[in-house]
Amino acid sequence: MTTSSVLHAPETGVAIGRPLRVLAWLSFLAEVIIIGTGGAVRLTGSGLGCSEWPLCTPDSLVPIPEQQGIHGIIEFGNRTMTGVVGLLALAVLLLTLRALGTGLVKRALLFAAGGIALGVAAFAVTAPFDLPAFGFFSGALLLAVVVAMIDSLRRTPRRHDLAALAWVVLAGVMAQAVVGGIAVLTELNAFVVGFHYTASLMLVCVTAAYLVRMDAADGPRERVVPAWFAILAHVTGLALAVTILFGVLTTGSGPHSGDVNIIRTGFDATVLAHVHSWPGYILAALVATLAVSAWTLKLPVRGWTLVLAAAILVQIGVGIWQAREGLPEVLVGIHMVLASLSAAAYTVLVLKLKEPVPAAAV
Structure with a gap:
């Protein structure tokens, strides 16, 4: 990595690469933006624009013409934004682990592979019984992330604060996707929707905390x-x-x-x-x-x-x-x-x- 692509901050104890800085800011902005898109879903009456989760309809991932026009597009747009937020959180985590210690990224990816395998197994077991198979799949992935987080923080040699904040954002985004699905399946229960918003607000705070601690000394x-x-x-x-x-x-x-x-x-x-x-x-x-x-x-x-x-x-x-x-x-x-x-x-x-x-x- 060239000098121009790294902003080395000796006082932090780690080399903070320019890509990590940019992605950390994008992650913060995305968490704010998804509150706006989530608000748009609610305020335009598009909360049930997609009748299912994580599919939009029982047979389609995306809205179909027979749906409520713009409502399905707005709801699906917010779901798409969830994917963007998740990818940014994952990128920040992997670059953080790469900066903090050798072997941490490899172990995280192994846990990810295990989580996907566990999720596929959970889906295969529950789908034939008309159970919420996608919910079990998501739950298995979330469980793998939590276990990986515990393992990673135990092995992180320094800057546990940065590692913890990055892990919390990724786990929070995944949990939020599940809560969003529950909101749809419960036909927009007010308490579930309220919790969904509150959790999103907390993730904004966590990403802001990462930006502060990123330049702070250990x-x-x-x-x-x-x-x-x-x-x-x-x-x-x-x-x-x-x-x-x-x-x-x-x-x-x-x-x-x-x-x-x-x-x-x-x-x-x-x-x-x-x-x-x-x-x-x-x-x-x-x-x-x-x-x-x-x-x-x-x-x-x-x-x-x-x-x-x-x-x-x-x-x-x-x-x-x-x-x-x-x-x-x-x-x-x-x-x-x-x-x-x-x-x-x-x-x-x-x-x-x-x-x-x-x-x-x-």
């Missing part, structure tokens, strides 16, 4: 902010999580069920919209306090407090706007994507609360 780290600031930052994270949780419940109880024939019942969306706003305003106050404090004390994280404050401010503005306009689909979709970007910005902020201990001090 070894012990020390806090670079006052203890009270770190505590306040973690309390802010709790407020963010609660806000997102009630946002998911509110959307799940609202008019955008994902299919025109599915009417949500249960929670009162109007009441939940107000409840959702309470932790949102608390979150805004906490973020404002963090930003003012960080800039007053000239803390190293002050730039990221502004990024988080801007994301939350725009998010609140869009939230108020969509509520007053009767939840138009475009604004709801923007609100969903902005929530993931806010969570990603918070993830970076928290990881920046500590920095590596200088070599001379170790």
